[in-house]
Amino acid sequence: MITYPFEYKRASSVAEAVSMLAEGGKALSGGHSLIPSMKLRLNMPDALVDVGRIPELKGISMDGDELVIGAGSTHADIADSQLVKEKLSLFAEGAAHIGDPAVRSRGTIGGSLAHADPSADWPALVLAANATIVVTGPNGERSIPSTDFFTGLFSTALNDDELITKIRVPVSAGSKSTYQKFAQPASRYALVGCAIVKQADGQVSVAFSGVSDAPFRDTDVEKNLNSGQEAGPVGKGQSIMSDNFASEKYRVHLASVYLQRALEAVA
Amino acid sequence: MSNRYIGESIKRREDKRFITGKGRYTDDIVLPGMLHAHFVRSPYAHARVVGIDLEEAKAMPGVIAIYTGDDVAAINGVPCGWQVNFRNGETMREPKHPMLIPTGSTAKHVGDAVAVVIAETKDSAIDAAELVMVEWEELPAVAAPADAILPDAPKVHEQFPDNKAFDWTFGNPIEEVDAAMEKAAHITELEFINQRVVPNAMEPRAYIGSYDETSDKYTLYTSTQNPHLIRLLMCAFVLGIPEHKVRVVGPDVGGGFGSKIYHYTEEALVTWASKQIGQPVKWTSDRSEAFLTDAHGRDHATKAEMGFDADGNIVGLRIKTVANMGAYLSTFAPAVPTYLHGTLLQGLYTTPKINIDMTCVFTHTVAVDAYRGAGRPEATYLLERLMDLAALEMGRDPAELRFQNFIPPFDGVEQPGYQTQVALQYDSGNYEAVLKRGLEMLGYENFRAEQAEAAKTNKILGVGFSTYVEACGIAPSAVVGALGARAGLFESAQVRVQPTGKVSVFTGSHSHGQGHETTFVQVVADKLGIPMDDVDLVHGDSDTIAFGMGTYGSRSLAVGGSAIVKSIDKILEKGAKIAAHKLECAEGDLEYAEGKWTVKGTDKSIGFGDVALTAYVPHVYPAGLEPGLDFSSFYDPANFTYPFGCHIAVVEVDKETGKVTLKRMIAVDDVGNVINPMIVDGQIHGGLAQGIGQALFEGTIYDENGQLTNGSYMDYCMPRADDLPMFETDRQVTPCPHNPLGVKGAGEAGAIGSTPAVVNAVIDALWSAGHKPKDILMPLTSERVWEAMN
Amino acid sequence: MQVEINVNGKARKAEVEDRTLLVYFLRDTLQLTGTHVGCDTSSCGACTVHLDGVAVKSCTLLAAQADGCSVTTIEGMAKDGEMHPLQEGFRECHGLQCGYCTPGMIMTAADLLKRTPKPSETEIRFALEGNICRCTGYHNIVKAIQWAAENTAAPMLADSHLWTNDVVVEKVVETE
Incomplete structure (x- = not known):
């Protein structure tokens, strides 16, 4: 297995990465979504811009009421972070469910979000947490609300010449959150991943990975729950996936079960 | 003679090289001037090669040679090593499996090779292979064995319009079995599929062919389970080169499980090409390629009926099976559903009348051949599913029903061997003993109380039994020769x-x-x-x-x-x-x-x-x-050996999702005398994992076009460490009476007994909660188990 | 492009294609064939090595990404002729049969023990989620890792570097 030939470039700063991306190619962070797809020759960029060593992309810190996670943070960085565990346990819990230890040590939150696999775990997590994806491009920085970020199957609002630099996540005292995942037994991606954040006032935000061909916030379910009713059907209006491991019917059923389990976990 | 070592768990001498990274597998070998091969393969299950354009590929840097079917037309196909004729005497149909599909002919499964690119590096061979332009005419395909015998099924080989390789019947005359079944007080009937699985040895197949002009001698390094057999088949049947001019080396081999027994086209091609070019040629399979080209296992569609009298004694067994051979007959393929399966249908029971009706068919899929257990897991699955289901249907205890029907103990020395209705004579056995021991380890009585409690919750429990006897130590040459083997064993x-x-x-x-x-x-x-x-x-x-x-x-x-x-x-x-x-x-x-x-x-x-x-x-x-x-x-052994044992699975089923968790796996095996208990236990463990894999996780999924839709580790699920419990193993020892060591064989036992035990356990769990499925299709995915409850 | 990677304590400099994966740099360029390739999808873990002391799948990493880093392979686990406790454990507990997955298993287990010196059975099984063995049913692999955890002297555990053998860089060796 070998990728098509490409040119490897290493960026040492965000500015340099952005100027390299302007010439074409794709950003390479941990590479754990991109390299496998390139080996299977499903993806064939002319160039890879390695952003794996850019110091600005690392680090996890608080900025006011927001947790700020550098896009180059690995899943393991986030799963192991005391700060994340304290302020947003959802992210630590969710990150610990991704792949296997070796994948978690290399794969990054930014890379996973940019790849936008509908069965990846991060999409549901950032959606439920109301995170903002901060990106830098030739025209400077812009912030994309997570609800606007995922635009379809493997597609996002990120432009080819932009780089995800950080993820800003509001955290509030007294909130509870959980990520409940039913893993596809071979790949360990989410057949259903349900992330819930419940504010101190009881209002919930609910998001799913693995269910639809794009990750989504289930606004119908949220509306029902937030007005004191039963959750109602999951994934209304979504294009539900069906594959070897779960038919559409079973997936919707699993999503409902996992929603209930998530609600119990934050009760 | 001394007794210092036999029976002791001596640490393995081979380990040192493996734990230090010094193992030497075929792909680790680098010969001077070695080139690399990459195959161009059919993306379709059935398609005609209309034309091949090599121009662009040949112009790629590093390319040394590209061969197509027309270049290798003079080379014979890979042969089949076992002949089973039709019941009416018609000769078994043996289509040629060409090295490369020539222009005008049809590829018969996804992965069938049409060209091979040989280049200086593996990467340049891959890059160039992608530029070999094949014009295909796609044709309709059939993948499932039961579909292949339908009247309007696409034909795999034009000359065999009914898609049959052969049919076969065995055991007592069907009239006798029918008569016995008519008198039965209860008949348990089960239609099921013993699904196709992929062996998946962790080392992909790899070969290096090397030709020395000065001595006119070839060397083939190959990831094989039998170097001499490969030499014999390749020299005498495929390449037509003198056997003394070929050296075949099987260095360290990373698992086989059957898939590396067979002679594959790639072995002959790299050997042949090394002479054409005058440099060594290596080919190493990718995992994706392995899914499409390694021989698969199992793949039976079966209807089985077991009749009982009013007291619960088995009175008859009647079986109709369609078995998939794939597109071509692999080395041992015809033997697997017949003489390695039909002959085991006595099981451990005194069943007086048994008949099996077997149809072996071609489909547009890669060949099916022996995979760990080869025929015996299919026979055991059939019998042991029937036994547990019969117990549920008749309101009998599944262990009791077995004790009632077991062949009584016999040691093959004082007591004679046991003559079955299906040709074999078992050497020695004590079947009650292994089940008794298994029940002790399980703590059966407590379990049923626990199960009743669990039935009230969302996490229900089930226990599944499986007792097996199998035939190992293959085999007396005269016997297998009479049964169609083209080799001595x-x-x-x-x-x-x-x-x-x-x-x-x-x-x-x-x-x-x-x-x-x-x-x-x-x-x-x-x-x-x-x-x-x-x-x-x-x-x-x-x-x-x-x-x-x-x-x-x-x-x-x-x-x-x-x-x-x-x-x-x-x-x-x-x-x-x-x-x-x-x-x-x-x-x-x-x-x-x-x-x-x-x-x-x-x-x-x-x-x-x-x-x-x-x-x-x-x-x-x-x-x-x-x-x-x-x-x-x-x-040359006097008889097969007949290990036996009892496997018991305990599962928990999540009623909301259908997810099955294997809580306990108990295995009591009798493999005769034991030379190294540590190694025997290890063999049992590995077999159990593969058997459990078939029950819960593994199985190919072909779409209506004959495409394998789960040909990677992202989609084909094998057991991981967190899917399995620690195994609970024990053994009994009934020595083999006819070989000097008294040993029977342990490599396959684990894979033979465990599969039905796990499936039976899930069915038992569901019955405990008021659902009464007779069968759930393997692998028992969460969805299938959930469907069975809804 | 040229990369310089410290492999098992030796600085190795070589010309590679931009697309060269670390596993092929190790196997083909350096002839360190203890690191294996078992799949194409980053699933099986046979290619696991340590990169700067952390277990990674070398089939999912460019050699270029490892440029300037330190890599430990199975060949670097024994030190001065002394087996690593995990190597001993695998032998002691029959944690291997065909040996193909073994180097990856040992490298993954080394990473686990570095983080969790006394892991539970469950922790071990979850740590092996990305490593497939087709021979052992994992039973004896779990035992081998438990053996290593139990039979490692306290000072060795305190020295987190031991587990990856991040040793001093020797002279640069050029490889064609």
């Missing part, structure tokens, strides 16, 4: 005592994880009464080993080990002559123990090393005796 061994008394043992068995370098040496060291350090085992090279039939069918120790013992007997016999001469006594006055010959009742003795030295420095030596101490033997 003996084994050879040479024991060479060096002048200093050190011993080299050459075996035709091949180790690819079984630990022969340790167990075989334990046997030799004990038989000769010398330290293990004085003995080394050589295997896997046709130039150093006289002959070999290889390792499969749990045969290595029973057949290969017995051949070694025969050679040792000859060594000791000759050694005694030398010793008697040196000690100036009669041979009959000597006894051999602890590495020396002693004159009985005296302290006069001579050591093994001194005798060895004398044999090579024969100054004072018996008249007429040849110098040297080196004997070869061939051992």
